[in-house]
Amino acid sequence: MEKKKWNKKKTVAAALIVTFVWVTLWLLQCLLVPKYASEVVEGNLIAEYYQEEKDHDVLFIGDCEVYENFVPAVLWEEYGINSYIRGSAQQLIWQSYYLLEDALRYEKPDVVIFNVLALQYNEPQREAYNRMSIEGMEWSMSKVGAIQSSMMEDENFLDYVFPILRYHSRITQLKREDVQYMFSRPKVSYNGYYMRVDSKPATNIPEPKRLANYQFGDNAYKYMDMITNLCKENDIELILVKAPSLYPHWYDQWEVQMEEYAAENDLKYINFLELQEECGLDFNTDTYDAGLHLNLWGAIKITDYLGQYLIDECGLEDRRSEEHLSKIWEEKLAEYYAEIERQKVLYGVE
Amino acid sequence: MLFTSYEFMIFVLVTAVLYYVLPKKMQWCVLLVANYVFYAIAGVEFLPFILVTTVSAYLVGMKLRSLKAGQEQYLAVHKAEMSREERKEYKAKEKKKQWRWLLLTLLFNLGILAVLKYTNFAISNVNSVMKAFGSEGALEFVDLVLPLGISFYTFQTLGYVIDVYRGKYEAETNPFKFALFVSFFPQLVQGPISRFDDLAQSLFAQHKFDTKTVSYGLQRILWGYFKKMVIADRMLIAVKEIIQNGDTYQGAYVFVGMLFYALELYADFTGGIDITIGIAEVLGIKVTENFRRPYFSKNIKEYWNRWHITMGTWFTDYIFYPISVCQPMLNISKWSRSHLGDALGKRVPVYLSSFVVWFTTGIWHGASWNFIAWGLGNFVVIMISQELEPLYRKFHAAFPAVKDKWAFRAFQVVRTILLMSTLRMFDCYRDVPLTFKMFGSMFTTWNWGEVLGGGLLGLGLDVKDYVILFVGFLVLLTVSLVQRRGKVRDKISAKPLAVRAVIWYVLFLAVLLFGAYGVGYDASQFIYNQF
Numbered sequence: 116m117e118k119k120k121w122n123k124k125k126t127v128a129a130a131l132i133v134t135f136v137w138v139t140l141w142l143l144q145c146l147l148v149p150k151y152a153s154e155v156v157e158g159n160l161i162a163e164y165y166q167e168e169k170d171h172d173v174l175f176i177g178d179c180e181v182y183e184n185f186v187p188a189v190l191w192e193e194y195g196i197n198s199y200i201r202g203s204a205q206q207l208i209w210q211s212y213y214l215l216e217d218a219l220r221y222e223k224p225d226v227v228i229f230n231v232l233a234l235q236y237n238e239p240q241r242e243a244y245n246r247m248s249i250e251g252m253e254w255s256m257s258k259v260g261a262i263q264s265s266m267m268e269d270e271n272f273l274d275y276v277f278p279i280l281r282y283h284s285r286i287t288q289l290k291r292e293d294v295q296y297m298f299s300r301p302k303v304s305y306n307g308y309y310m311r312v313d314s315k316p317a318t319n320i321p322e323p324k325r326l327a328n329y330q331f332g333d334n335a336y337k338y339m340d341m342i343t344n345l346c347k348e349n350d351i352e353l354i355l356v357k358a359p360s361l362y363p364h365w366y367d368q369w370e371v372q373m374e375e376y377a378a379e380n381d382l383k384y385i386n387f388l389e390l391q392e393e394c395g396l397d398f399n400t401d402t403y404d405a406g407l408h409l410n411l412w413g414a415i416k417i418t419d420y421l422g423q424y425l426i427d428e429c430g431l432e433d434r435r436s437e438e439h440l441s442k443i444w445e446e447k448l449a450e451y452y453a454e455i456e457r458q459k460v461l462y463g464v465e
Numbered sequence: 466m467l468f469t470s471y472e473f474m475i476f477v478l479v480t481a482v483l484y485y486v487l488p489k490k491m492q493w494c495v496l497l498v499a500n501y502v503f504y505a506i507a508g509v510e511f512l513p514f515i516l517v518t519t520v521s522a523y524l525v526g527m528k529l530r531s532l533k534a535g536q537e538q539y540l541a542v543h544k545a546e547m548s549r550e551e552r553k554e555y556k557a558k559e560k561k562k563q564w565r566w567l568l569l570t571l572l573f574n575l576g577i578l579a580v581l582k583y584t585n586f587a588i589s590n591v592n593s594v595m596k597a598f599g600s601e602g603a604l605e606f607v608d609l610v611l612p613l614g615i616s617f618y619t620f621q622t623l624g625y626v627i628d629v630y631r632g633k634y635e636a637e638t639n640p641f642k643f644a645l646f647v648s649f650f651p652q653l654v655q656g657p658i659s660r661f662d663d664l665a666q667s668l669f670a671q672h673k674f675d676t677k678t679v680s681y682g683l684q685r686i687l688w689g690y691f692k693k694m695v696i697a698d699r700m701l702i703a704v705k706e707i708i709q710n711g712d713t714y715q716g717a718y719v720f721v722g723m724l725f726y727a728l729e730l731y732a733d734f735t736g737g738i739d740i741t742i743g744i745a746e747v748l749g750i751k752v753t754e755n756f757r758r759p760y761f762s763k764n765i766k767e768y769w770n771r772w773h774i775t776m777g778t779w780f781t782d783y784i785f786y787p788i789s790v791c792q793p794m795l796n797i798s799k800w801s802r803s804h805l806g807d808a809l810g811k812r813v814p815v816y817l818s819s820f821v822v823w824f825t826t827g828i829w830h831g832a833s834w835n836f837i838a839w840g841l842g843n844f845v846v847i848m849i850s851q852e853l854e855p856l857y858r859k860f861h862a863a864f865p866a867v868k869d870k871w872a873f874r875a876f877q878v879v880r881t882i883l884l885m886s887t888l889r890m891f892d893c894y895r896d897v898p899l900t901f902k903m904f905g906s907m908f909t910t911w912n913w914g915e916v917l918g919g920g921l922l923g924l925g926l927d928v929k930d931y932v933i934l935f936v937g938f939l940v941l942l943t944v945s946l947v948q949r950r951g952k953v954r955d956k957i958s959a960k961p962l963a964v965r966a967v968i969w970y971v972l973f974l975a976v977l978l979f980g981a982y983g984v985g986y987d988a989s990q991f992i993y994n995q996f
Contacts, residue, residue: 143978283977
């Protein structure tokens with residue numbers, strides 16, 4: 116009896132210790148992971164998708180050339196298309212594949228739009244970007260795949276499972292926002308769109324670098340095929356796009372390969388670099404960083420073109436009559452316009 | 466597989482679980498498999514080397530065993546009919562046979578070590594000599610593998626064969642158990658260099674899961690990680706910066722680098738040994754201690770009795786003593802006594818043997834003149850301190866109270882640390898001339914103002930890093946002071962559960978949060994891995 120009592124006491128003590136350790140480690144992890152609140156807010160883009168009601172007609176996947184150049188609010192307001200951007204900084208093609216696979220667990224859009232600049236990379240580039248693309252994903256086999264395909268040589272899978280192992284050294288660099296956003300992050304995007312209303316004319320575009328090899332790599336093509344097949348298997352129309360960003364340079368040799376790939380796989384391909392005039396883009400006013408990315412005014416122009424294209428070529432229907440969806444968008448648009456006004460004041464834009 | 470890698474921690478965990486879950490009679494088999502898996506992960510190409518050493522030592526051990534048994538049997542049968550001289554002659558003849566087998570295995574295994582570790586060093590010296598004589602030709606360096614822990618397992622194995630030859634114990638008859646002794650994975654990388662009679666019994670015994678032993682082992686491992694990851698790997702950043710940029714960092718920087726390296730090496734090496742001993746403890750196995758608070762030594766001789774103890778005793782038992790009593794040395798002793806007088810003459814063979822030991826110690830640490838210079842530097846300092854012994858005695862006779870003064874003991878400790886740290890500069894710099902140049906700059910370049918006026922913050926560490934290092938150093942010092950009065954873990958385990966839990970959890974958090982590991986930090990090897 117005495118022994119039993121003792122064992123019970125010991126078990127309770129052990130359980131209390133384990134719980135205490137678990138809770139403190141979890142709290143520490145919440146404290147230490149970067150919040151991407153005031154700087155590099157792109158780190159929050161991927162996670163925001165999970166807060167959405169998932170009934171999108173169009174999903175964008177890709178790098179900054181999608182999340183800074185296409186505006187879902189415009190697609191809704193002008194064409195009644197419900198869309199979302201699953202994009203993050205330097206999102207590599209295999210990350211796009213796994214993000215699409217992940218999204219398909221929740222919904223089946225009619226159209227997926229993929230920005231092709233990511234084909235330039237055949238292998239992982241930078242750990243910091245990997246983190247921003249992957250960490251926001253909820254755990255699934257897609258996330259496991261994204262991690263395994265993206266890790267640099269000095270990275271370890273366990274560091275993704277327990278981010279405290281990666282960010283432990285931030286203990287000496289904590290800021291107020293780390294405490295403020297320990298449990299919930301500020302919303303930074305508008306259906307995945309990262310907004311900037313300011314302008315910086317594209318007056319000095321760097322000369323394109325000469326490359327040793329203009330052929331897209333095998334790994335990049337492998338994942339391009341996987342995206343194509345995934346869309347076909349799910350009866351989704353895949354549209355390849357090249358955003359009109361002037362830099363990094365889009366080479367003619369790349370264009371030829373993309374056109375060939377689209378033709379071979381019976382895919383639609385839109386190169387917005389060639390549609391600048393048609394869209395009415397002016398790189399004196401429509402970019403906020405001298406040609407790398409469009410600002411809101413430029414993004415509205417090409418989104419407008421895309422919206423019409425989706426209606427005409429893909430047969431998407433106007434859903435503005437759907438009450439529930441309209442209500443959701445009403446709130447979203449209010450936030451969207453409020454942010455425009457906030458940024459106008461911030462950047463002194465008329 | 467670095468000791469600090471997640472893979473290693475998982476490997477140890479899996480090994481420990483299998484070790485205790487499977488039937489006890491299989492425990493040593495689990496360990497043997499774990500050893501070879503560990504070694505294969507380090508490099509499959511290394512396996513033949515450790516296997517060759519294991520097999521050769523095992524076979525020679527068995528041969529020595531059968532020769533000794535044959536000798537005993539023969540003497541038992543023929544003792545009555547043999548005269549004392551005949552017995553002596555027979556024994557000498559048999560000993561010679563055994564000696565040939567011992568010599569064979571020594572030459573074979575040391576030959577492997579020499580070829581793999583020192584060929585390129587020899588080639589570089591030959592090239593230097595050829596260049597000095599005006600030759601334009603140069604021998605090409607060869608691309609040889611250096612199996613993990615080769616210096617450690619070779620010495621451990623040869624120690625076994627020598628002990629069997631000396632009749633200290635009988636040879637192990639089970640080849641697999643012998644293979645386990647040679648390849649025990651926690652100590653394969655950086656020692657300690659265990660003796661068969663110290664380790665084998667514990668290694669082959671059946672161990673039942675004991676909460677206290679296992680938790681003691683885990684605590685020791687955690688302490689090792691604290692030293693390695695919080696102190697050594699953080700200190701490494703500044704040490705590297707100083708020693709790899711000799712043109713930039715001279716004068717006071719050299720002095721700072723020298724002291725930083727002393728602390729880094731201590732935290733690195735003792736941390737590694739703590740992890741080794743801790744893992745063994747988790748498995749219920751007792752491994753010989755390798756350090757006894759060496760930085761509290763009052764002289765260099767004492768220091769070497771407390772630093773890397775198993776290496777020091779190995780060199781003493783298997784090199785110093787045999788050389789001291791070999792026939793040529795006895796002849797030298799005789800000659801020196803008759804020509805140099807009794808006092809000096811009897812020290813000559815000791816110094817000659819010490820010279821060989823320190824030369825070997827130096828070159829064992831690495832194939833470069835730096836290590837040889839370091840070894841011989843130790844020899845010179847020890848020799849000088851022995852020669853000055855009468856002077857010390859006179860001084861203490863004149864001032865008998867000084868010896869027991871706290872300040873004098875502190876002076877002795879600081880002197881020993883400075884001496885050892887100075888000698889270790891040979892480890893740090895690219896070559897011997899540069900080491901001397903940097904040493905000289907401590908006296909010729911007076912830039913303490915620059916170093917203390919912000920220079921320390923230019924070495925890759927910020928104020929927070931220095932605070933962490935300082936606190937870490939204080940913890941290290943406190944633990945060392947407490948250790949003088951008994952095992953720290955015993956003292957902690959006597960405290961209430963809540964206190965114990967807080968102590969170990971805080972240590973765990975210190976490693977987790979302040980450890981210099983992961984992306985952004987170099988996954989640095991333990992310094993002694995390379996030996």
